[in-house]
Amino acid sequence: MARKTTIPPVPRRGSRPFANWLPAAALLLGSWAPLPNQAPTVQDIQVAGRVLHFQEPPFSGEIVVAIVYDQLLPQSLAEARALAGLLGAGLTVGTLTLQPRLVEQKQLAGPGDFGAIFETVGVSDQLLSAGMRSHRVLCLTRHLDQVEHGACVVAICSEPQVAIVVNEINASAFGLRFATVFRMMVQEI
Amino acid sequence: MKKSFGLAILLACGATSGASPALAQSFDRNALEDMFGEPVTTSATGQPQRAREVPADMEIVTAEQIRRTGADTLPDVLRFVAGIDVRQYGLQDASVGIRGYDTALNPRVLVLLDGRQVYQDDYGLTVWSLIPVALSSIRQIEIIKGPSAALYGFNAVSGVINIVTYDPLTDKVNGGRVMGGTQNQTYGEAVATAQVPGVAGVRLSAEGFRSTEFTGYGQGDTREQPHSGTAAVDGRFLLGHGIEWDLFGSIGSVDSNYYIDTGTYTPIAFKANSLRSALSADTPIGVLKLDYYRNENRTSEDRAAEQGSGENDHWREDLNVVQASDLFKLGTNNTFRIAGEYRDNSVASLQTFSGRLGYTIVAGSLMWAWQILPQLSLTNVIRVDDLSLSHDGGQFYIPTLGPLYLDARIIEPNFNSGLVYKPTPYDTVRVTAARATQIPVLVDFGFARTYGDAIVAGNTGLRPSEVQNYEVDYDRKLAVLDSTLRLAAFAQRMDATIGSPFGSGETLLPTYQALLRATNFSGSNEAGGEIGITGSSPNGLRWNLSYALAAVRDSTPEDVLSQAATVSFQRQTPTNSVIAGAGYTWRRLDLDVQARWQSHIEDFALDTSTGATAVIVVPDYVTVNLHAAYRINRLFTASVLAEQVNKQQIAETAGLAVDRQFLAGLELRF
Numbered sequence: 040m041a042r043k044t045t046i047p048p049v050p051r052r053g054s055r056p057f058a059n060w061l062p063a064a065a066l067l068l069g070s071w072a073p074l075p076n077q078a079p080t081v082q083d084i085q086v087a088g089r090v091l092h093f094q095e096p097p098f099s100g101e102i103v104v105a106i107v108y109d110q111l112l113p114q115s116l117a118e119a120r121a122l123a124g125l126l127g128a129g130l131t132v133g134t135l136t137l138q139p140r141l142v143e144q145k146q147l148a149g150p151g152d153f154g155a156i157f158e159t160v161g162v163s164d165q166l167l168s169a170g171m172r173s174h175r176v177l178c179l180t181r182h183l184d185q186v187e188h189g190a191c192v193v194a195i196c197s198e199p200q201v202a203i204v205v206n207e208i209n210a211s212a213f214g215l216r217f218a219t220v221f222r223m224m225v226q227e228i
Numbered sequence: 229m230k231k232s233f234g235l236a237i238l239l240a241c242g243a244t245s246g247a248s249p250a251l252a253q254s255f256d257r258n259a260l261e262d263m264f265g266e267p268v269t270t271s272a273t274g275q276p277q278r279a280r281e282v283p284a285d286m287e288i289v290t291a292e293q294i295r296r297t298g299a300d301t302l303p304d305v306l307r308f309v310a311g312i313d314v315r316q317y318g319l320q321d322a323s324v325g326i327r328g329y330d331t332a333l334n335p336r337v338l339v340l341l342d343g344r345q346v347y348q349d350d351y352g353l354t355v356w357s358l359i360p361v362a363l364s365s366i367r368q369i370e371i372i373k374g375p376s377a378a379l380y381g382f383n384a385v386s387g388v389i390n391i392v393t394y395d396p397l398t399d400k401v402n403g404g405r406v407m408g409g410t411q412n413q414t415y416g417e418a419v420a421t422a423q424v425p426g427v428a429g430v431r432l433s434a435e436g437f438r439s440t441e442f443t444g445y446g447q448g449d450t451r452e453q454p455h456s457g458t459a460a461v462d463g464r465f466l467l468g469h470g471i472e473w474d475l476f477g478s479i480g481s482v483d484s485n486y487y488i489d490t491g492t493y494t495p496i497a498f499k500a501n502s503l504r505s506a507l508s509a510d511t512p513i514g515v516l517k518l519d520y521y522r523n524e525n526r527t528s529e530d531r532a533a534e535q536g537s538g539e540n541d542h543w544r545e546d547l548n549v550v551q552a553s554d555l556f557k558l559g560t561n562n563t564f565r566i567a568g569e570y571r572d573n574s575v576a577s578l579q580t581f582s583g584r585l586g587y588t589i590v591a592g593s594l595m596w597a598w599q600i601l602p603q604l605s606l607t608n609v610i611r612v613d614d615l616s617l618s619h620d621g622g623q624f625y626i627p628t629l630g631p632l633y634l635d636a637r638i639i640e641p642n643f644n645s646g647l648v649y650k651p652t653p654y655d656t657v658r659v660t661a662a663r664a665t666q667i668p669v670l671v672d673f674g675f676a677r678t679y680g681d682a683i684v685a686g687n688t689g690l691r692p693s694e695v696q697n698y699e700v701d702y703d704r705k706l707a708v709l710d711s712t713l714r715l716a717a718f719a720q721r722m723d724a725t726i727g728s729p730f731g732s733g734e735t736l737l738p739t740y741q742a743l744l745r746a747t748n749f750s751g752s753n754e755a756g757g758e759i760g761i762t763g764s765s766p767n768g769l770r771w772n773l774s775y776a777l778a779a780v781r782d783s784t785p786e787d788v789l790s791q792a793a794t795v796s797f798q799r800q801t802p803t804n805s806v807i808a809g810a811g812y813t814w815r816r817l818d819l820d821v822q823a824r825w826q827s828h829i830e831d832f833a834l835d836t837s838t839g840a841t842a843v844i845v846v847p848d849y850v851t852v853n854l855h856a857a858y859r860i861n862r863l864f865t866a867s868v869l870a871e872q873v874n875k876q877q878i879a880e881t882a883g884l885a886v887d888r889q890f891l892a893g894l895e896l897r898f
Binding site: 082085089090093096133203220221222224227228 | 254255262275276560654
């Protein structure tokens, strides 16, 4: 069963004269980063792994990726299982090896040595925020709305072209930074 | 210190299990290309960008494409790129033009190796075989079609070719290649990389070429056995997190025939060496870069008849360049690059420059990239160059005209603007406008010599040539065919074209001496474009088809142009060209064929019996290359290349006809 969460509006800082009409204009001009409805692919994981490479400071070696899902939502569980299946016993991307761990959203704020969070469809933003506050690690998702209107930091899309959207305010709120060059090559909102 | 700080943050966060902090480059091209699945470049604006998003018409030739040509020279690689003209005067002498305006020793294309200028400002030419790079160490060749002076300064008027090599810090390139074939051609290259992972990498490379020159009558004095060799060392060191130091050095020499702007061959010996030190750091105020390099080029005419007589021209060019820049992002939608450059360029020769002639350039530039909407960006780059020309040495007096060497100053602003609109993930539209300036090369400014009753002289009063360019491009990714369609249409105007001392015609002085002097001519207009499609299929098939139009109209009167080879662009530009190619990979075998047709041109040749310049019609021609490569095992690949397989001889120029060539090669990669 699909569940819609109510989240407080994300505070915007500074002067952003186009902030109000940007989404509307984006809709008029066409979809920039289409929402992936299909199952996750290994390309999605590879893009996510590369994004982790551009964190400041960068990591190398093995990190545990918490794949967060809502157990009451079949689509969320299916996406989580698909992601975990793609990662298998550990997937190496560049200098990082990503180890999957399925985490129910209510357990996210609890103990765990996660290096990153992968948010699946339908996860509560309040629970995600609590988990991110607890772990202070990067959240990635395939669902643009979770970055545009939620607490997640990076939305990725690997087809038909790679697109990466970073919510800079969310990143700052959780003390997350990226390499300068990376920031120049992705869309920051 | 920085590493310790990073570690402290990591421990405080308790974020990872087996992860450890790592040093990272300020610009990790490998990681970026892996992430985006397409080439990444900084050549268009100085800002790292995905190839699809650059605000310029850029073509990227990848390492794989280079390998599939089987070529042993850079011009042979470039020959099958839409919009590029390669005119081969000899086995080691090729002039390369972008969108026409190609002349012998073309001074209008700026050629760089990893951002370092390898174009020579003394005579205004690129000696391709003097570029210290082995083909197997090239990651990609980035070709900007159209002016790009706002980033690179003077002389990037037709376009820029930036040869990008593999990063010795992250890319391990080891191996060698030998080729041999008709006309006693032998080519060899070797590359070796040593790395301390994540900390340092050093790459050594060397290549050499020797052959027998094309057969047939060559105007002037031709050398039978052109040969060349270069060696380079490139070390990159990660000094700290985001702090990188690049140290590069090279040497090289070429002995070959060159078809110069007199319309004759002259044997020339080039010797070059270079040194570069570049530091970059990703800091809280942006990516800071400090780059210094020096190029030393020695040019010596080597006509056999004049050896030992002191009549052969020779000089030495010294170029010192310091560049500093800061690339930073303000907010979420604005990226800036502030840069400054100091350049000291001089030639020295008592014989041909009456001492030392040189200029200094102080330049400042600003790049602003504004992401107006997710699909729409606007990039503006403006640069102002201030050139001061001076001469040390004895004055050269031209009878009845007075002294040649006068101090001069040129201040020129240039700009590039580009609007990029991506309405869908499949489509990109670009609208660009640019102003660029071509300055006279040092020979144009101050060559000075008397040959019998003829005086050849530069002109310190020359005006720079201004180019204005407007362009619309459209790229479409055709997912069904796994192809990319590219269209470009442009119009440009060039004012005050610059004629070299040898290629501007002659006048008779009241002293009855002939004066050949560099001078400005009227302008030239051009309209044209390219349309092309490239694609590949998962079953190993690949193809490309393109058409280029370059319609040039010179404003200078016809009777003047017929004696002025260096500014007679309309004659020398092939108006139409078509390139078609196909390839197939079957198991261990790669088969590729490339064909190019171009319409006729008119080149120039000096009639040595009369001393007059004659216009030579070069008919349209088709050239077809075949290449086959077979991977013997994990280490070795054998290949055969048949260049110009369709015809024994083709006249590409007013000089020697190009012979059909067969080459066989063996490559080792590990």
